[in-house]
Amino acid sequence: MPFSWSARTTQTMSAAAMSAVLLVSARKHFQQPEFFAPVVPDYLCREDYAGEDAEFEAGQGKAKAPAPRNGALAVMSREEWIAVSGLLEGAAAVGLLMPSTRRAAALGTTLMFTAFLAGHVDALRRAYSPAGTPSARRIHTLRLPLQLPLILWAWSLAGAKRGA
Numbered sequence: 001m002p003f004s005w006s007a008r009t010t011q012t013m014s015a016a017a018m019s020a021v022l023l024v025s026a027r028k029h030f031q032q033p034e035f036f037a038p039v040v041p042d043y044l045c046r047e048d049y050a051g052e053d054a055e056f057e058a059g060q061g062k063a064k065a066p067a068p069r070n071g072a073l074a075v076m077s078r079e080e081w082i083a084v085s086g087l088l089e090g091a092a093a094v095g096l097l098m099p100s101t102r103r104a105a106a107l108g109t110t111l112m113f114t115a116f117l118a119g120h121v122d123a124l125r126r127a128y129s130p131a132g133t134p135s136a137r138r139i140h141t142l143r144l145p146l147q148l149p150l151i152l153w154a155w156s157l158a159g160a161k162r163g164a
Contacts, residue, residue, distance in 0.1 A: 015096045015106075015157050022093035022109070029086025033079060038126070038136070039119035039143070040081045046074040088112055096157065106157035113151045120144040 005013075029036055076084065092112065095105025124144050127136035 011102075011157065011159070012099075014153070015102055018109070018153060018157060019093040019096040022089045022096070026086045026090035026093060029082055029089065033082045036082045036085070037078055038123045038140070039116070040078045041119050041122040043071050044073050044076070044081060045078045046076055085112075085116075103158050106154050106159070109154040110151055110158060113147055113154055117144075117147050117151075120147055 088108075089112070092105050092109045095101040096109070098105075120140065120143055123136075124140040126132060127140040
């Protein structure tokens with residue numbers, strides 16, 4: 001009697017595999033947050049200073065310069081963005097393991113990976129800027145294309161019907 005897998009079993013195994021990938025990544029967010037720092041765009045990162053009209057010391061001459069202003073999207077620090085994305089990945093991993101929440105978790109994961117594209121594009125742009133290094137160029141040139149298979153994998157777990 002030949003062994004065959006049902007579509008449901010295949011989807012369950014695929015969801016478990018993606019869950020494992022997400023759990024490993026979530027753990028890395030807290031163990032090695034510096035790995036994720038380059039893919040958090042600067043325009044999302046809040047810079048905290050003493051006050052609204054704060055000034056900071058510029059260089060050795062102790063001259064005062066106006067503090068940088070935060071953009072409209074800068075609602076958290078880089079470290080907070082890394083922690084929140086790690087928590088989201090952990091929650092998505094758990095959601096993918098439960099059949100009752102799998103579709104919602106898969107859709108959320110698809111959106112999350114799609115949103116991460118902006119950070120990967122920004123990191124690649126900075127890597128190829130004059131301040132970029134050959135190492136950063138290699139890393140981000142490899143990281144960006146990995147997003148598409150992740151997005152498609154998460155989308156497939158959402159049970160999107162094709163042609164029906």
